[in-house]
Amino acid sequence: MKDKIIDHAITLFAKKGYYGTTLGDIANQVNLKKASIYHHFRSKDEIFTESAYECINYLRDFIVNNMRENTYSNSALYQFLFKFIFDVEDRYIRLYVQLAFIPQQFSEEIYNKIQSIHKIVDEEIVKFYQQNQYSINVEEFHNMIMMFLESWYLRCTFIERFGDLEENKNKFKDEVYSIINQMTNE
Structure with a gap:
């Protein structure tokens, strides 16, 4: 029952935030x-x-x-970004965004855990950069990948304003190609 409660709580906190979700909900x-x-x-x-x-x-x-046995090729970067769009459950992305608005009593402990994710992502982005030829420097490359991911977080979070989630996924798929092609001058 504990797992079931957490599973449903994730969905509620993702949708309504900490303050908008009650124990009764x-x-x-x-x-x-x-x-x-x-x-x-x-x-x-x-x-x-x-x-x-x-x-x-x-x-x-x-x-x-998704980074295990990665070749760090452009193709692998496409695949990772596609999987992030199509395979990550949107409720987890929505809750992740909600974590920016948590009460003070949670923030330090949770932010430390979030930093561990950021460190992994940062290290992986650098590996992609080092294995490929891009027309921009590593900082610009990092910023473009992060802006793409953060844009997706926001789209998932506010999907009611942006329309259908599946339709947005397909639009983002096209944007992945465009971004990486611009960086490689293809």
Whole structure:
């Protein structure tokens, strides 16, 4: 039941944020009475913390697993960015963006975990740069890849304003080709 509660809490926190999600909301999603939640968790804060950790671990594992045995070619970069768009569950991206607005009591611990993801991404971007010929310097390359990913985070988070998620995924697929082709002068 704890895993089920966290799974549903991730979706709720991703959609409504920390402040907009109540214990009653979480209990309703798993067909429990609000008081029964306390049998599994001490508080909403504990549920939120575990949900945030699950989100961060999910994203870290996605990145690490997709970089295993990587050739760091342009083709591999396309593949990674495509997988990030098409294979990462949007609720995790939405919750990840929501983590920027968390209460102060969570921030240091959660931000330290987020920094571990950023370090992995930064190292991988440098490896791609080192293995290929680009028309820009490493800092510009890094900034372009990060702007692309961050733009995708925001699209997923505010998808109701941007239309259909699948339609946006296809548009971003075209943008991946365009960005990498511009950097390689192809």
